[in-house]
Amino acid sequence: MIGIIDYGLGNLRSVLGAIEKLGFQGTISSEPNDLSRADKLILPGVGAFGDGIKNLKSRGLIDPLNDLVTKQRKPILGICLGFQLLSEGSEEYGDHKGLGWIPGQVKRIEPGPEQLRVPHVGWNDFQQTRDSILFDDVPDPALFYFVHSYYLDTDANTTVGTCTYAVPMTAAVQRGNVFGTQFHPEKSQQHGLTVLKNFLERA
């Protein structure tokens, strides 16, 4: 059973649909009991950082998730906003503290001299920088769907792959049992489904 964490903001149905397509069972819940019974957790994401953290707090999820992820070492995959929430904090609409399971801060994408448009929306190349089970059987580079105005500024030991939009940025991380992708695997056709399958089967 895969626990999809419901904090009122994610595109939960899409994530559940992808998991079921891969032959796994999932449950969408904000109940710590349900989540503690799950083999693995997914923190999906469509939304703003401040609201994400506020909603996790108001549902009483921060302490139970800390226990499940840092003590019980349950595998967790953060997607897009869920991926950014794994970090130490963000500057989106004010300063906010994150879950702090991976190092780094979430910062706004700068358009740079090329005057690129923000948000970064669409299919972009993902390049692997370190081995991770998430990208087994995925070509390198491969196209994934991104949609974000902020990016996670983290270190090379946490990053497993990057995309380039004005500048190279971290697009996937792994640190022990904590996994995350800035892109949406559930919205990235066959390669996205492979990433999810890898997490479900091999994490």
Next chain:
Amino acid sequence: MMLRKRVITVLTLNDGTLFRTKLFTPDYRYTLNFVDAWSVDEIVMFDVTRGDTPDRQKFFDAVSNFAQSCFVPIAVGGGIRSLDDVKRYMDAGGDKVVINTGALERPELISEIAETYGAQCVVLSIDAKRDGDRFDVMSHSGSQTTGRDAVSWAIEGEKLGAGEILITSIERDGALQGYDLELCAAVADAVSLPVQVLGGCGNWKHMVSAFEIPGVSAACTQNIYHFTEQSISSAKKFLASKGHPVRV
């Protein structure tokens, strides 16, 4: 290594049934195959069910159906007026919402959605009609004039927190004579957001012309696949042959 230009299919549904936009004649080829599931980059689904308080359940069912079968982003819209509406559309399986008349009636709706769901979740759709050398913003599915200027409204939308602009030429819609390139360029030049263009695409060359405008990041089509045997993948092969980066 670069961001690809997007080819987006727009589906307009009335009471859960796919409609061709021109003259709103029903088209019953409403299948998932219709959108060429492995080639389309994104899907936009609009509900045009009429009535004071339209029953959108069949539309939501259709969105759910697509969300469970097509693993690409789905933008949903049609009649969104409040954050509660946004939640219902997102719960059905939408990844972002498209707002139009709701934002014209109450521009702060753009900011409310951006602050809750993030700017990337808000696509501001602008229906424009030529008026001399400017473009009038139309509301209520293009039926009413607002007196607003399309370019100024796009700029205001960006300031209020929209994440993308979808610009539609009302006159070109369904005409298959090509996008209104002046309109596309005027809007794309005025904002620093990704711009999607809609209205008038009748062949793949029309997409090439749109992508030659800096800032146009997505070409949307809705009628073309009804009239041709051609698939999205053939459109993309053509675009790639003309030097535009697409996902093939």
